[in-house]
Amino acid sequence: VTPDGEARTVTGIMRPVTGEEGEVVSIFVTARDITERKRKARRLKQAKEQAELSKLEAEEASRMKSAMLANMSHEIRTPLTGIIGFAEAIGDEIDGDGGVAHFADLIEDSGRRLLDTLDAVLNLSKLEAGQMTLASRPIDLADQARQVAWEFAAEADESGLALEVEAEEAGARADEGGLQIVLQNLLSNAIKYTEEGTVQVRTYREDGEAVLQIEDTGIGMDPAVADSLFEPFRQGSEGLSREYEGTGIGLAVTKKATEQMGGSIDVETEKGQGSTFTARLPAADRKAKRSATDPNEKKTGRSDRVGG
Numbered sequence: 001v002t003p004d005g006e007a008r009t010v011t012g013i014m015r016p017v018t019g020e021e022g023e024v025v026s027i028f029v030t031a032r033d034i035t036e037r038k039r040k041a042r043r044l045k046q047a048k049e050q051a052e053l054s055k056l057e058a059e060e061a062s063r064m065k066s067a068m069l070a071n072m073s074h075e076i077r078t079p080l081t082g083i084i085g086f087a088e089a090i091g092d093e094i095d096g097d098g099g100v101a102h103f104a105d106l107i108e109d110s111g112r113r114l115l116d117t118l119d120a121v122l123n124l125s126k127l128e129a130g131q132m133t134l135a136s137r138p139i140d141l142a143d144q145a146r147q148v149a150w151e152f153a154a155e156a157d158e159s160g161l162a163l164e165v166e167a168e169e170a171g172a173r174a175d176e177g178g179l180q181i182v183l184q185n186l187l188s189n190a191i192k193y194t195e196e197g198t199v200q201v202r203t204y205r206e207d208g209e210a211v212l213q214i215e216d217t218g219i220g221m222d223p224a225v226a227d228s229l230f231e232p233f234r235q236g237s238e239g240l241s242r243e244y245e246g247t248g249i250g251l252a253v254t255k256k257a258t259e260q261m262g263g264s265i266d267v268e269t270e271k272g273q274g275s276t277f278t279a280r281l282p283a284a285d286r287k288a289k290r291s292a293t294d295p296n297e298k299k300t301g302r303s304d305r306v307g308g
Contacts, residue, residue, distance in 0.1 A: 008033055008035045009033070009035045010031050010032065010033055011031070011032055012029060012030050012031030012032060013030050014028070014029050015028045015029075077115070080111060081115070083107070083111045084108055084111040084115065087104050087105075087107040087108035087111060088104075088108055090104040090107075091104035091105055091108065134174075134175035134177070134178040134260045134261050136173045136174065136175065136261065136262065136282070137173065137174075138171055138172075138284035138285070139171070139172050139173070139174050139176055139179060139284070140170075140171060141170040141171065141174075141203045141210045142167035142168060142169055142170050142203045143167075144176070144179055144180070144183060145165060145167050145201050145203050145212060146165050146167050148180065148183040148187060149163060149165045149201050151184075152188070152191060155191055156191055159191055159194070159195075161194055161196070161197065161198065161199055162197070162198040162199070163198075163199050163201075164198060164199070164200045164201070165202075166200065166201070166202045166203075167201075167203045168202075168203055168204040168205070170203040170204055170205050170210040170211065170212075170283070171205075171210060171283060171284035172210035172281040172283060172284055173210075173261075173281065173282040174210075174261045174263070174281050174282075178257040178260065179261070179281075181257045182212070182257055182258055182265075185250040185251065185253060185254045186212075186214045186254060186277050186279070187201065187214060189250060189277075190214050190215075190216040190218065190275070190277075191216075193216065193218040193219050193275070194216040194217055194218030194274070195218065196217070197217030197218070197274075198216070199214070199215070199216045200214070200215045201213075201214050205283055206280075208283055209263075209280045209281065209282065209283050210280070210281045210282070210283045210284070211278060211280050211281075212278070212279040213276060213278045213279075214276070214277050215274065215275070215277075216274050216275055216276075217273075217274040218275060219271070219272065219274075220270050220271045220272055220273045220275050221271055221275065222271050223269055223270065226268075226269050227267075229251050229267065230251050230252055230254075230255040254279075258281070261281055261282075262281065262282045263279060263280050263281040263282065264279070265277065265278065265280070
């Protein structure tokens, strides 16, 4: 304690000095004031504790948000499905009345768009909250790719696009529902952002992995911002003046679903030159894959044109 009453922290060494007979004749003391070092250490510790507490609070808030949205799934979907269904019924009943039928179509289209948005948000929330369990079992990736491509064939035709599938044998260990999410989101985006040309879907095995690749001749984007597309609510074009509709959730859901199935996803793109999304999943053992399908069926790679 200093003469003015201030407490200081000191570290030092006290060593006895002995005489010829071994008696202690004096004490040798060295000391160093470490008060400021101690204060900084305490402040740093408090800051770390506060940061950890803030992190835990943020994680809990995120978990609660995700759990709440996941639990709202039924309450949100049920009335919206009713709106879409009755809009379809109105359109069928008054098919001859062009004006009213047109309004019914607008209600149905808007309802479906809202339902797609809600599905994306709820899927993301379920994945974040751990409420969507993605199993791992042998799946024929090529067959799944062909199936989903056929589902999008009409949409591709309407947009004047050629939708092609090059499906080589590629057994994957994945969850069928999770794989549907990945395929549907990637194909939907490819068609939406391609004004003319081709959308190609490929499956193959490479380096012990099952690979799904979707390439388009669309608008592409600046490679510098490509990685941010996998963050929730991010898009290639943003703001009220953006040219394409959407929430920017689909790719975030796709990335989380792919990673939870033990895979990875990346994108190669160039503005005005199109984009190529590549998802890699753990490959299924060939013997296990065959036993999960028809044992007498012979799978071969083939190229199909399903749209355009």
